[in-house]
Amino acid sequence: MTQNKGNTQRQIRASILCLICACTVLLSGCSKAANETTPVTTEAPTTEATAPAATNHATEQPNTSSGTNTEGIPAGVSVQRVIKEVTLKDGYHKKIELLTDGGKRVTIADSTQKIVLQQIEYDGKISTVNGKQVTVKVEGGGEQTITIPDHVVIDDEDKLGWMPGVEIEWTVNAEGQIESVELED
Structure with missing residues (x-):
């Protein structure tokens, strides 16, 4: 028993x-x-682009997941692939896309699919400097020559200055203007 x-x-x-x-x-x-905080990664078709311009013309358009939305992308540049797509708190949606010029377009939309933030982030190394014009070899892209506006405060904690070989990160806002610049070694 x-x-x-x-x-x-x-x-x-x-x-x-x-x-x-x-x-x-x-x-x-x-x-x-x-x-719904688990990132969902999707692939978009790979396309080639010609010499890009450092502009960004964002509008309040519905967010699409297909990778074919060209709003806010510089002329001659297209979406290479979606890097990350995630739903945030309160129904907000964040999408990071790799562009053919090496930039990363970050789009945040609210629960109604209205874009509340759209910007392009670039990383690269300075090739040449000519006054306020800086030529940069962009990671994952070609070379870009950018003009640093006078009103932009340069984040240069290590006091590196505008020297060839210095790493640079910059953000282009919805109006296509450089919003922030950071120098690193």
């Missing part, structure tokens, strides 16, 4: 353990669906 009692207890424990595991899996799936 003690052997049957032991087998019954093991079966009950095993059943409870299986039930706990099933509930955990089910609940973890529900919490992901509720929060």
Whole structure:
């Protein structure tokens, strides 16, 4: 009789353990669906572009996931692929796309698909400097010559200055103007 009692207890424990595991899996799936913070990466067709201009003309257009939306992209540049796509709190949606000129277009839209922020971020190394004009070898792209506006404050913590070989990051806002510049070694 003690052997049957032991087998019954093991079966009950095993059943409870299986039930706990099933509930955990089910609940973890529900919490992901509720929060939707897991990044979803999609691929867009790869295309080639000609010499890009450092402009950005964003408008309040619905956000598309196809990678074919050319709003806010410089002339002659296209979306190479979607790097990351994620839903944020309160129904906001963030999409980061790799552009053929090496830039990364960051778009944030609200729950109604209205774009609330769209900018392009660039990383590269300075090739040449001529006053306020800087030629940069862009990571993942070609060379770009940019003109640094007088009103932009340069973030240069290490006091590197405008020297060839110095790494530079800059952001182009919705109006196609340089918004911020950071120099790093």
